[in-house]
Each structure stands twice: as structure tokens, then as C-alpha cells.
Amino acid sequence: xxxxxxxxxxxxxxxxxxxxxxxxxxxxxxxxxxxxxxxxxxxxxxxxxxxxxxxxxxxxxxxxxxxxxxxxxxxxxxxxxxxxxxxxxxxxxxxxxxxxxxxxxxxxxxxxxxxxxxxxxxxxxxxxxxxxxxxxxxxxxxxxx
Amino acid sequence: xxxxxxxxxxxxxxxxxxxxxxxxxxxxxxxxxxxxxxxxxxxxxxxxxxxxxxxxxxxxxxxxxxxxxxxxxxxxxxxxxxxxxxxxxxxxxxxxxxxxxxxxxxxxxxxxxxxxxxxxxxxxxxxxxxxxxxxxxxxxxxxxx
Amino acid sequence: xxxxxxxxxxxxxxxxxxxxxxxxxxxxxxxxxxxxxxxxxxxxxxxxxxxxxxxxxxxxxxxxxxxxxxxxxxxxxxxxxxxxxxxxxxxxxxxxxxxxxxxxxxxxxxxxxxxxxxxxxxxxxxxxxxxxxxxxxxxxxxxxx
Numbered sequence: 001x002x003x004x005x006x007x008x009x010x011x012x013x014x015x016x017x018x019x020x021x022x023x024x025x026x027x028x029x030x031x032x033x034x035x036x037x038x039x040x041x042x043x044x045x046x047x048x049x050x051x052x053x054x055x056x057x058x059x060x061x062x063x064x065x066x067x068x069x070x071x072x073x074x075x076x077x078x079x080x081x082x083x084x085x086x087x088x089x090x091x092x093x094x095x096x097x098x099x100x101x102x103x104x105x106x107x108x109x110x111x112x113x114x115x116x117x118x119x120x121x122x123x124x125x126x127x128x129x130x131x132x133x134x135x136x137x138x139x140x141x142x143x144x145x
Numbered sequence: 146x147x148x149x150x151x152x153x154x155x156x157x158x159x160x161x162x163x164x165x166x167x168x169x170x171x172x173x174x175x176x177x178x179x180x181x182x183x184x185x186x187x188x189x190x191x192x193x194x195x196x197x198x199x200x201x202x203x204x205x206x207x208x209x210x211x212x213x214x215x216x217x218x219x220x221x222x223x224x225x226x227x228x229x230x231x232x233x234x235x236x237x238x239x240x241x242x243x244x245x246x247x248x249x250x251x252x253x254x255x256x257x258x259x260x261x262x263x264x265x266x267x268x269x270x271x272x273x274x275x276x277x278x279x280x281x282x283x284x285x286x287x288x289x290x
Numbered sequence: 291x292x293x294x295x296x297x298x299x300x301x302x303x304x305x306x307x308x309x310x311x312x313x314x315x316x317x318x319x320x321x322x323x324x325x326x327x328x329x330x331x332x333x334x335x336x337x338x339x340x341x342x343x344x345x346x347x348x349x350x351x352x353x354x355x356x357x358x359x360x361x362x363x364x365x366x367x368x369x370x371x372x373x374x375x376x377x378x379x380x381x382x383x384x385x386x387x388x389x390x391x392x393x394x395x396x397x398x399x400x401x402x403x404x405x406x407x408x409x410x411x412x413x414x415x416x417x418x419x420x421x422x423x424x425x426x427x428x429x430x431x432x433x434x435x
Contacts, residue, residue, distance in 0.1 A: 014154050016151060016185075017152060018149075018150070020147060032151065044189075046239040072203075074239065074252045076222075077222055096251060098252040100201045100210045101201075101212070102199050102212060104250065116202075119237065
């Protein structure tokens with residue numbers, strides 16, 4: 001792909017809500033989408049976790065390296081999207097976490113990441129939903145054009 | 146609360162603006178909301194500060210730990226929302242700051258945090274506004290359902 | 291400027307897309323805007339880069355200090371806007387990058403920053419577009435009121 005190619009969407013429903021204490025972040029968002037028939041959306045959230053799993057993609061080996069943080073951390077920011085993989089709405093999000101000295105770690109958000117509290121905004125997108133498939137160049141599950 | 150429960154809003158006015166040099170970040174946004182009768186919104190901004198106060202929530206002790214940075218820093222990202230507390234629009238935002246080596250600190254945004262420059266987008270939300278109240282489980286001022 | 295003053299915009303087209311592998315981030319977004327006659331927008335994206343150029347503004351000397359990272363990094367978050375400078379749509383964005391240990395660096399996004407992969411959302415804004423001009427107080431290219 002030589003340049004940025006986008007698909008145009010119409011704005012659907014706009015939701016704001018409180019994230020559930022003690023639950024997994026990705027599962028909470030995906031379950032909400034399934035219950036509300038959302039197949040395509042963008043979202044962002046702030047809050048805190050009691051533990052987190054974050055990763056980075058090893059671009060040469062084409063595998064994710066993950067690391068788990070078993071301590072309370074602020075969610076400085078978490079932003080991502082919902083689109084289809086194998087017909088189901090799946091979350092792709094990145095997260096930045098901060099400790100009590102403000103020191104941060106960040107990367108690709110994985111389960112399990114357990115919520116302490118949080119506030120999310122979700123913008124449903126109406127149109128031909130993006131679908132994920134394996135990309136030969138990067139080894140990632142990217143959107144098909 | 147067992148799962149993510151959201152409230153649906155209609156998009157209101159969408160604002161973009163330049164943050165005032167030398168002023169407090171939270172107060173600037175809250176004053177703008179009061180002047181424009183905004184009671185519910187989401188916003189994000191980038192820019193720079195001349196000093197900042199950031200914190201993290203001690204989930205066990207249920208108190209915020211804060212720290213002050215008395216130096217110029219980039220606002221790598223600041224995202225948050227406006228909702229009601231005691232009938233007034235209040236900001237809840239998290240911020241990430243970066244120094245001249247790109248080293249970052251982040252967490253819950255407090256006053257006082259003094260702006261050097263910045264650019265903000267604000268999306269007003271129309272509907273039944275969220276209201277904050279003390280939450281027994283976390284000790285935080287969370288949105289009532 | 292004593293307080294936050296904003297301009298109101300109507301939402302235009304909303305785009306979601308996949309960023310091009312191996313291309314410069316800023317140029318990709320600016321080219322997309324030119325091709326689609328976008329003069330004012332906000333955007334955010336997540337993804338990864340193969341190399342990046344990031345900076346911070348030296349508020350006393352009024353110059354940007356930049357640093358280059360010649361290694362694969364996650365884009366934890368990148369957020370910014372498009373507005374006019376000398377009649378052309380230009381990107382102003384900040385970026386946060388994370389390595390394989392989750393260690394982060396962040397600041398003002400510069401070219402060249404080469405994409406590995408990424409997913410962007412762009413919200414076109416309709417109205418009187420913001421225009422950049424030199425600001426005497428900060429030395430930055432800020433929006434004229």
C-alpha cells in the first residue's frame with residue numbers, strides 16, 4: 001500500500017459510560033459491543049487498573065512480546081477501535097499506564113487487564129465495517145482494503 | 146457493577162480552540178464550559194505547560210498521591226471529560242508530559258497546571274448529563290448510573 | 291489571550307483507514323487531506339513505526355529540540371489536528387512511542403517518522419478553518435484568533 005486510503009463512515013450512536021470494577025478491559029468493551037450490535041467503533045478511556053498486560057510487536061520476528069504488571073496503575077490514556085474479525089467485533093487498543101511516581105509504560109493492550117475504575121466514550125461508526133485479515137508484509141491482523 | 150453500562154448522547158456543539166498562555170488548564174476548560182452552558186463533554190488537547198501537577202490514586206489507601214513538576218514540558222496528550230458535580234461542570238482528565246529528552250510522566254491532571262500553549266477540541270454531549278458522587282467501592286467520585 | 295476562546299465547527303466527513311507501510315506519517319496524512327480537500331480536521335491513531343523523529347519545544351530559547359529513534363517502536367498514541375499554514379493543510383501532532391519493555395518517549399511529532407503499520411480516524415471539520423501564524427509571545431506557529 002503506497003498511501004493512506006480511508007473508508008468513510010457515518011456517525012452512529014455515541015455512548016459514555018463507567019467501566020466495571022474488577023473486570024477485564026477488552027472483554028468489557030467487546031461484550032458491550034455485542035449486546036448493542038456494534039460492529040465498528042472508535043473509543044477512548046481514562047481510569048485505573050489493578051493489573052495489566054501490555055505488549056509490543058517484534059517487527060523482525062513478527063510476534064508480540066508481552067509483559068504483565070501486577071500492581072495498581074493509572075490508565076493515562078487508552079485509545080482504540082472495534083472492527084470485525086471472523087464476524088465478531090474485536091478491540092484493537094493501545095494503552096499507557098502510570099505509577100505513583102508518574103513513571104509510565106505503554107503499548108498494545110492485551111487481556112487480561114483488570115479494571116479498577118474508568119470512563120469511556122464510544123463512537124459507533126455506520127457503513128461498510130472494516131474486517132481484519134492476516135497481512136503478509138507485517139504479519140499483523142490488519143484491515144483489508 | 147458487573148459490566149460496562151453506557152448512556153447514549155447526541156452530539157452537541159464541536160469546538161476547536163487555542164489554550165491561553167499562562168493560565169491554569171483545568172480552570173480554563175471549566176470556565177469555557179460555564180460561559181457556554183456546557184454540562185457534558187469530552188475533550189482532548191496537545192500543547193505545552195510551564196509547570197504541572199499530576200497524581201495517581203492509591204487504590205489501597207484511597208487517596209491521591211500528587212507530584213509537581215516545576216519545569217517546561219510538552220503535553221504529549223491530555224484527554225478527559227466534563228460532567229456535573231454538585232451542579233457544576235467539572236473536568237476529569239489525565240495527562241502525559243514529556244521533557245526535552247522525550248522522557249515522560251503521566252497520570253491524573255490536577256490544578257495547578259500552567260499552560261504555555263495548546264490546542265483543544267471539545268465535543269459537547271446532549272442528553273441526561275452524568276453526575277459525580279462518592280463511590281463506596283473505590284472511594285472515587287464516579288458517575289452515578 | 292486571557293482565556294480559552296474556541297471556534298465552532300460542524301462535523302464533516304469521518305474517515306477510518308490503514309496507514310501505509312514504510313511511509314512518512316505526517317506526509318501520509320497531509321497528502322490524504324490534499325487529495326480529499328480537507329483543510330481542517332482532528333485525528334488520532336495507533337500503530338507502530340520503524341523509526342521516529344520526536345521533539346520538545348525549548349520555551350526559553352524558543353526552538354525545537356529534536357531526537358531521532360532508529361528502531362521499531364509502538365505508537366502508543368498519536369493525536370493532532372490539520373489546519374492551514376500558507377494556504378496548505380498542515381499536521382500538528384504529538385506522539386508517544388513505546389519499546390519492547392514498554393518504556394516510552396514522547397513529544398512533538400516530526401518528519402521523518404516511518405510507519406510500520408497503523409490505524410487512523412480522521413474527523414473533518416467544516417467552518418472557518420484555523421490558520422497558523424507566528425505568535426510573538428511563545429515563538430510558535432499558533433492559530434490566529
